[in-house]
Amino acid sequence: MGAVEELRAEQAERGGFRTRQIGHLVAAQTRQEMGLAQTEAARSWGAFYSSASGVLHGSSSGADEARRQFEDVTAAMEQLFLGLPERADRLRELARLEVPVQQDADEVARMTDPRAGMYFFSAAVSGRWLGLLPLYRLLPEEGRWPAAPYLRRLLAKESERVCAWVEGHLDEIRAQGPGALSQVVAVVSEAGMAACALLTRIVRAQPDRFVLLRAAYWAVDIPVAERSGPWVAVLESILRARTFTTHESWESGLLLRALVDTAHPGGHLRTGEDRLGVIIRSALAGVLADHLGDEDARLQAEIVNDLGEVTLAAPPHATVVALMRAMLDLALTEARLGVPVTQRLRGVHGKLPQDEHRVRLVAVHLAESWPLDSGRVEAAAGWWQAALDAAREVGGGAWPSADLADFLALVHTHCPQELRADLVAALTEGLGAPPAAEEIRAWADASPGPVPRRWRIVRGLSPVLSEAVRAPWQPVLALLEEKYGPPAARPEPVVKITSWVESYGGLSLESFTARAQADGTAAAVAELAATPVTREDEDDDDGDDGDGARAGLLGELVAQHPDTWAADPAAVAAAAARPALQSAYFNALHHAATSGRLSPGLLGPLAETAFAVRPQDADVPQAARLQLVISNLLHRLWNTGASLGDAEADAVAWLRTLITGWSTPRLDTSSPLGAATTAPGGSALLSLTAWGIQHALHAGEGLPEQLTAVLEELLGAEPDDQTLAIIGFGLGQLHHCDPAWVTDHADTLLSLDPVWRPAHSWLTHGRPDPVLLARLDRAGLWQALCAPHAESALDRVFFALLDETEPLGSAGAFLAGLADRTGGDKAVSVMLSRLATHTAHAGSHAVAERAAAIWRAALDAGLPAAALHGVGHFAFADSLDQDTWLELTAATITRQPDLEDADHVAERAARTPLTPAAQLIAASALNHGPVDGYRRTATIGHAAGLYANAPAENTAEREALRRALINAGAIEDAYGSRQTPSGRNGP
Known part of the structure; x- marks a missing residue:
């Protein structure tokens, strides 16, 4: 839509197309988008276009005017595109003028290069420019404001x-x-x-x-001593704006804390003519009333069960709740300072309507101020009057709250004898008349149905109400208790966070841990298997009879002490009895073995026991899950080089059965390897491959027939992307153990077309093998390296290129062939960047020398410029000596000046400021690196430091760096007049 609007605006303005063209030229030369000043200059073309068109078509006789406008537009374009270094001297003179005149301002206005404007406003010293410059040079734009530094000063x-x-x-x-x-x-x-x-x-x-x-x-930065009524008005306007409070809950809390802290700073009551505390109290009440007028805000306030637990130190997301807490904090502060209760609640009573939110605020404040007011006779009298008034309003709202119940418990406990009758009368009035017997009977007959609000309130508060208040409601309370049980002693939250205990269907982790410690792991599992699970905490559609909750708890138990739980696996497996619990048990121990938390000697007996309890009936619930876990354990065991002993032949046969029942023709899996490893058959193929590799290593006779027969059958069948992904994952080990077998099946194993071939999986996930990589179809390999997300494959390539035996042949020839593919230049760039990262992490001079040879080969191969972008990352490779880095980087920037990590390139160049190559590299980083942000600032800083320490001779390299600094806006650095950190002027 933005592009459409721009095109319409262009068509509506004569010469608009040329203005857009000029914008592209400005961006190309200055690396800055056109702003107001540049657009104003470009529009002179439109004025000239209109005038000249009128002359040509006879509608205007103003040839002189057209000539004048042509001269103006020529001058405007000259100023727009005149290089910044050529005008730097004059710019500095203008910026330093103490008393500029209009002629000077006109000259500044004509300097429309955006870089010139940014420098001028960063350096201008006279306040007169504000009245002299045209408005468009001073106005902010949507995304930048060149004049901001000047206006700040x-x-x-x-x-x-x-x-x-x-x-x-x-x-x-x-x-x-x-x-x-x-x-x-x-x-x-x-x-x-x-x-x-x-x-x-x-x-x-x-x-x-x-x-x-x-x-x-x-607002929050204004010192407390300077805050005033107008300051409060600004905060009030901000806090009323839902566009702010909805998204900025933390900042809303900051403002509320600032208001509370300002009302009576330092614990000193504002008195006399200083009414700021009163103003803040009224403002808070007004803003809260405004928020409570919104239905969503009222709901947010109601679902908070206890306002006493809310704190502005960690403000709640709902600003309405934070507002209520702010009012309570201010009222409590005033209670400590001796302000009468009627006065501190004046804002609440004056601004908030008489409803459940107002009475709740009053009740919570009275409960919080009781320790302060109860000890003073006059204050206590006012407190009890306010409490009785609040009691007359307690029956509103949708749910009872714990804080209101706490208030009622407080007044019930401490009410003076002479006020008890008044309290009963007030509460009776507040709760309202109980329903008639007919209404109660009608609801009971229609049950289940929603409980009427008033009934719910009375039921929730009933534990803290006196017998006299409860008596009229007894029929309702009895009916509700019959249906729902007794009410909680203190109202519970409407929105409740489920605990770990409840997530296990009511099963207690602590109790089963204690049982395992006291009676052994098998006894604990037997009890767990028989313990009922609370169905309301289970998904009723699972149909697992609570075994999901039991399995989760068992996994937690095993994870606490894996060695203890692995001591007698046969007994635990027998006690678990069902595949759901057995799989949870063995899986937890498998994870412990993977993370190194299981003693190595326990893995063999564990795998043997797991295989012994393998499900004989695949239709038993959770049988597939148990098969997967057993297969994973076998894989883990064989990867260690251990054996399953007498059961090994049966295990191999069992795995082959799982594979046969799993593999099926399919080519549409989004993540074939991931999907395969989570299926019993896929895991079985992985495990069988691990067994075959260990067998071959021990026997020294190539891969065993039990494995090759399965692999050959799978390779000869209709393609299954999951099966082939598993084979590809182990292709490196298969090739290492039996290269002849891989050669015999090269057509299916080493081809990269189509993408479901095993070689693709190996390139991404398999173990690196330079010899195997060299055997892949070269054209297919290049194509695979150009695909998205090919980083793992590119890593295998640079490891092979680092190999001095050159398994891929000449590095230059290989990279040239890759770069010649569509997207190949980007692939080479990514690979060189990752090679640089590896070189930096390796910290080896040998690796650095070989990496430098690859970099040099890339330069000698005449690769496209885009292929060299990633070598900027070599700036991190300290193991690469500085002279070599300077040589190669200087050679690179003649072909590709835009290097990755330009700020770090400039930083490394600054290590050797005396070197002409370093000066050229820093200049290139300035001219082609980031145009803004912290990386731009860092690049300028490193380049300026290098320039300051470079020899003063007027060489071509030093001049290039000087011009680059000027074009970057670092004019004072280029002139050597910026103060250094030590306080001295630079050279």
Whole structure:
């Protein structure tokens, strides 16, 4: 849509196409997008186009005007494209003017190269520029603001003037978009309270999320002593904006804490004419009332069970809840300072409607302030009056809350004898009249159905109500207790987080751990297998009779002490009895073995026991899961070189049976290897391959017939991508053990076309083997390396290229062939980058020398420029000596100046500032590296440091670096006048 709008705007403006062309040229020369100043210069073409068209078509006789406009547009284009180094001297002179005049401002306005503008505003010293420069040179844009550094400096000296300038041009600033206004707020915020009036206007007129976020940061940065009523008004406007509070809950909490802390700072009550505390109390109540007018906010407030557990130190996501906590915190602070209860609750009663939220706030505050008010006679009298008033309103809402119940328990316990009758009357009034017998009977007959709200409230609060208050509601309470059991002693949350105990269907990890310690692991498993599981915590559609919960708990038990649980696997497996629990048991021990947490000597007996309990009936629930786990254990055992003993032949036969029943023609699996390893048959093929490889290594006679027969049958059948992925995964080991067998089946094993061939799986997942890599079809290999996500295959290639025996032949020839493929230049670049990473991590001079030879071969092969981008990563390879790195990098940038990690390239070049090659490399990094961000800043810093320490001779390399610094905006560094960290001027 953005492109469509741009095209429409272009068509609506005469000369718009040329303006867009100019924009492309500006970006190509300066590496900056056109902004307001550049667009204004480019539009001079449109004016000339219109005038010249009128002359040509006879509708205008203004040839002189057309000539003048031609001269103007020529001058504008010259200024737009004049190189920055050529104007740097004059730019510095203008920026240093103390008393510029309009002629100077006109000259600055004509310098429309975006880099010139950025430098000028970073260096200009006179405040007069604000009134002299045209507005379009000073306005922010949606994504940048070249004039911001200048206005920041001016703001520090003349804050009122800058704020007035912003206020006078708010309409023009808004027209640039919310990003422009957000940048303005960020700048004027540095004026402190001097910006308050301006920010008040902005946040009310433009409640954009990021504008408000900037204003919020301003608010919390204002010192407490400077905060005032207008400051409160800004915060009030921000907190009322849902665009802010919905997305910025943490910052909303910051603002609320700032308000509470400001009301009575340092624990000192504001008195007399200092009414800021009263203003803040009223503002908080007003904002809360505004939020509670929203139905979603009311629900968010209701589902919080205890406001006493909420804290502004970790504000809740729901701002309405944070607002309630802020009001409670302020009221409690005022209670500590002796403010009467009627006064501290004045905002609540004055701004909030009489409903369940208001009475809840009052009740929670009274409960929190009881220790403070109860000890003073006058305060206690006011407290009890407020408590009785609150009791008359307690029956509202959808659910009872724990904090309200705590308040009622408090008043029930501490109510003076003379007020008990009044308390009963107040609560009776608040809870309302109980339903008639007919209504109760009608609900009981229609049950199950929703419990009426008022009934639910009374039931939830009944444990803390006196007998006199409960008595009229006894029929309702009895009916609800009959259906749902007794109410909780304290109301539970509406939204409840499920605990680990409940996730196991009510089974307790602690109790079964204790049983295992006391009576042994087998006894614990036997009890677990027989213990009922709470169905309400289970998925009713599983049909596993709770074994899912039991299996999860058993896995946790085994993971605690794997060796203990592996001591008697036969007894535990027998006690588990069912495949679901047996698979959980053996799987947990398999994971322990994989992570090194199981003693090696226990793996053999464990695998033997697992194989002994293999399911004979594949239709038994969870039989497939148990088969998978047993196969995985066998694989783990054979990978260690151990044997299954007398059961080994039976195990091999069993695995072959699983494979036969699993493999089927299919070519549409999204992740064939992953899918295969999670199926019993796929795992069985992996395990059988592991057995065959170990057998071949021990016997020294090639692969055993039991394995090759299965593999040959699978290779000869209709293709199954999962089966072939498993074969490919082990292809490196198969080739190592029996290269002749691999040769006999080269057509199916070593071909890379189509992609489901085993060789593809080996390239991505298999064990590296340079000899095997060399045997692959070369054209197919190049094509595979150009595919997306081919990093693993590229790693195998650079490892082979590092091999001094050159299994792939000449590195240059191989890379040239790869680069010649579609996408090959990018593949070479990625491979060289990953080679550099390996070289850096290896820290070996031998590896570094071989890697340098590959880099040199890539240069000698005349590869496309894009293929060399990744060699920038060699800047990290400290094992590569500096002279070699300089030589190769300097040779590379003549072909490909845009190197990966340009900031680190500049950093490494800066190690040898006396070297001409280092100066050229740093210049190239500046000219072609990142255009913005921290990497750009780092690149400039490293290049500037190199330049400062380079010899002062006027060489071509030093001049190239000087010009690059100027074009990067580091003009003062290029002129050697920026202060060094030691305080001295540079050379």
